[in-house]
Structures are given as C-alpha cells and as structure tokens.
Amino acid sequence: MKILVQWWVGLLMSVWAVSSAAASDIDTLQRLSETGTLRVGYGDTAPFSYTDDNGNVLGYSIDLCQQVASQLQEQLDLPSLAIEYVFRTPGNRVQMLNSGEIDIECNASTNNEERRRSADFSLSHFFVSVRFVSLKENHYDTLQDLAGRSVSVARGTVNVGQINQANRERRLNLSVVPVETLQAAFDLVTDGRVAAFAMDDILLSTMIAESEDPTAYALSEEAITAEEPLGLLMRKDDQAFVAQVNRALRTIYQQGDMQALYERWFQQPLPGKGITLNVPMSDTLARYVREPLREE
Numbered sequence: 001m002k003i004l005v006q007w008w009v010g011l012l013m014s015v016w017a018v019s020s021a022a023a024s025d026i027d028t029l030q031r032l033s034e035t036g037t038l039r040v041g042y043g044d045t046a047p048f049s050y051t052d053d054n055g056n057v058l059g060y061s062i063d064l065c066q067q068v069a070s071q072l073q074e075q076l077d078l079p080s081l082a083i084e085y086v087f088r089t090p091g092n093r094v095q096m097l098n099s100g101e102i103d104i105e106c107n108a109s110t111n112n113e114e115r116r117r118s119a120d121f122s123l124s125h126f127f128v129s130v131r132f133v134s135l136k137e138n139h140y141d142t143l144q145d146l147a148g149r150s151v152s153v154a155r156g157t158v159n160v161g162q163i164n165q166a167n168r169e170r171r172l173n174l175s176v177v178p179v180e181t182l183q184a185a186f187d188l189v190t191d192g193r194v195a196a197f198a199m200d201d202i203l204l205s206t207m208i209a210e211s212e213d214p215t216a217y218a219l220s221e222e223a224i225t226a227e228e229p230l231g232l233l234m235r236k237d238d239q240a241f242v243a244q245v246n247r248a249l250r251t252i253y254q255q256g257d258m259q260a261l262y263e264r265w266f267q268q269p270l271p272g273k274g275i276t277l278n279v280p281m282s283d284t285l286a287r288y289v290r291e292p293l294r295e296e
Contacts (some may be wrong), residue, residue, distance in 0.1 A: 026100050028234075028241035029076065036080050038069050041088040041102035041233075045182065046206050047265040048108040048126075048230075052272030057085040060265035064125055064252070065106035065232065071248030090156030091180065094118045097235045104245065105233035108200065110158045112228060120242050123249045124229035127284045130162055132196040133189060133204045136218040140196055143172060143222055149195035150175040152185035162225055163198045182207065189217070198224060202279065209275040227284060258289045 032038060042049035042057050049059040066083065073081040086102050093109070096102045097119060110128070111121040132151065134140040140149075143166055153160045155178045167174045177194055179185050186207050188194040197204070201219065208217045234242055252258070259281065266279045 026235060026238065028103050028238050029244065031100075031103075032072065032076060032081065033078065036078060037082045037084050038072070039084050039086055039101065039103045040065055040069075041086050041093055041096060041105035041107065043088060043090070043107045045108050045203060046210070046273060047270055047277065048203075049106055050272075058271060059106075060261070061106040061108065061125065061232070063261055063265070064249075065104065067252050068104075068232075068245055068248045071251055072244060075244055075247060089180065090154050090182075093156065093233060097233065103234070103241070107233075108203065108230050109233045110200070110228050111231040112158055114158055114161060115233075119236050120234045120238065121231035122234065122242065122245050123253075124231050124285075124288060125249075126202070126230040127227050127282055127288075128200040128202055128230060129223040129227050130159055130198060130225040131201045131204060131220040131223055132198040133186070133208060133217050133219055134196040135189065135192070136216060138195065140218070141221040143170060143220075143224065146174060146195055147172045148174075150177055150193075152177045152179055152188045152194045152197045154178070154182050154185050154199065155180055157199070159198050159200075166224055186211075196220070200230075202277075205277060205279065206275075209277060210273060227282075253289045 040062075042059070042062060044050055045059075047059055048061040049057065051057055069081050069083055072078070086096070088096050088102060088105060093102075093105050097105065108126065108128075109115065109121070111124065115121075132140075132146070140146055151163055151174050153163055153176060160176070160178060163174070163176055166172065167176065177188065179188065182199065182203065185197045185199070189197045190211070201223070204219055208214050208219065211217065232245065234245065262281050262285075266277050266281070269276045
C-alpha cells in the first residue's frame with residue numbers, strides 16, 4: 001500500500017510539473033506575432049460574455065477585449081490580430097490557459113489571493129460583492145436564515161471557498177452543494193432542492209431578470225463578502241503579456257469611453273436577452289477608471 005501511495009504521489013507531481021512547465025513555456029506575445037490570433041475564453045455569463053441566438057459571442061467583457069485586441073495590434077506593430085473565441089467553464093478556465101487553448105479569459109473572474117496562486121489578472125473592469133439568491137416566499141435575507149440548510153455553488157468559482165469559510169466561522173451547519181454551471185446552481189433554487197445559491201451579486205441579478213418569474217426570487221440583504229474586483233484572467237507568470245494587456249486597458253480607460261461601454265451592457269436592453277439590468281456604474285468603478293495609471 002505504501003509503495004502504491006508513493007507511486008500515485010509521484011505521478012501527480014509529474015503531471016503537475018509537466019503542466020506547470022507547459023504553461024511557463026508559452027510566450028503569448030511571440031505566439032500572437034506568429035499566428036496573428038488572440039484566443040479569447042468566454043462563458044455563459046451575461047452581461048459579461050455570452051452568445052446570442054445566432055451564435056455570436058458578445059458582452060461587456062467581450063467588447064472590452066475587442067478594444068484590447070485593437071490596442072495590442074497597434075502596440076505590437078502587428079499587421080492584423082484576429083480573435084478566436086473558445087468556450088470555457090469556471091472549472092476548466094485555468095487548465096485551458098495553462099494548456100494554451102486560450103490566451104485570456106474575458107468574463108467575470110474574481111481577483112483575489114486564492115485565484116492569483118494559479119493565474120494572473122489584468123487591471124480591474126468591475127467590482128462585485130457575493131450574495132445569495134433564494135425563493136422570495138422563504139424570506140431568507142441573511143446567512144443566519146440559512147443555518148442548517150443547503151446552498152449551491154458553481155465548481156471552479158471562488159464562491160466555493162467563501163461560503164465554506166462563512167460556514168465554518170459562523171457555525172451555520174450548511175450543506176454546500178457544488179455543481180458544474182451557474183445555471184444548474186440557480187435551477188436547484190427554482191426546483192426547491194436547495195435553499196439558496198451564492199454568487200456575485202451582478203450575475204445573480206442577471207439570472208433573476210432572465211428567469212420565467214423574476215418576482216419569485218429575492219437577492220439577500222446581507223453581502224457574504226466585501227466588494228471585490230473582477231479582471232481579465234491570463235496565464236501565471238506571463239508577465240510580458242500581462243503588461244501589454246494592462247497598457248492597453250490604461251489607454252482605453254484614459255480615452256474616456258468606459259461610461260458609454262458600461263451603459264450599453266448594464267443600463268440598456270441586453271442584445272438577445274430582452275432584459276435591462278438598470279445597474280448604474282458603482283462609485284468604486286467610476287473612481288477606478290479615472291485613475292488607470294495606478295499599479296495593482
């Protein structure tokens with residue numbers, strides 16, 4: 001048994017080493033110069049990235065990444081820079097970055113210490129707090145209201161660790177139910193199979209607005225976390241590429257068009273969705289885009 005355990009540990013360490021080496025060996029800027037293509041990861045996460053009925057990839061983060069690609073083409077003096085969109089999930093995004101299947105994830109990833117251990121982030125493009133959604137009829141407004149009940153989370157999101165931490169620290173005796181997608185986690189609430197679903201508040205607001213009966217749901221009054229930044233996700237230790245992306249973002253922020261870009265996705269009807277979020281730009285984000293030269 002001891003030999004078998006040692007063999008498995010050795011195998012896992014070898015796989016990790018090969019994966020890490022493969023990721024560190026990828027020079028994204030060189031590959032952009034050679035291929036003229038930026039591989040962009042996207043998800044099913046309106047209004048940040050999603051597809052319409054015709055299969056077009058669109059969203060707030062996608063618009064921003066399209067502008068980043070234009071800036072990169074100019075900064076790197078490339079004759080052209082096409083975008084190849086690749087679908088990713090919360091659970092496989094870091095793996096796809098490390099394998100080179102995508103160069104950058106243009107979606108809604110939380111920039112925190114846990115995530116920075118496995119990937120690098122751009123300057124922030126949004127700020128969120130984590131809350132939970134539940135059926136309004138149950139009157140669950142705070143975490144304490146959920147004590148002894150079940151809460152769904154999406155695998156691969158930082159929300160898994162956040163809800164587990166709150167569960168331990170506050171001794172809530174929650175049953176945490178991880179599932180593969182955001183929609184699956186939301187559907188568990190709709191079907192009454194869990195009491196709540198914990199996720200970024202803006203994404204929950206979008207999912208409620210998209211549901212068959214938005215009046216059936218309630219967003220928690222209590223925030224599970226303080227306000228946290230979202231950023232574009234890139235391979236760990238690909239510093240030259242990260243620097244160029246941040247340079248592009250600073251230019252975009254300085255041009256003063258962020259308000260119009262924001263309003264298109266958060267205060268006007270979402271293309272292909274038939275809903276309007278009516279979420280004004282937060283003071284935090286407004287201050288941030290006015291000061292794009294500060295380092296993270």
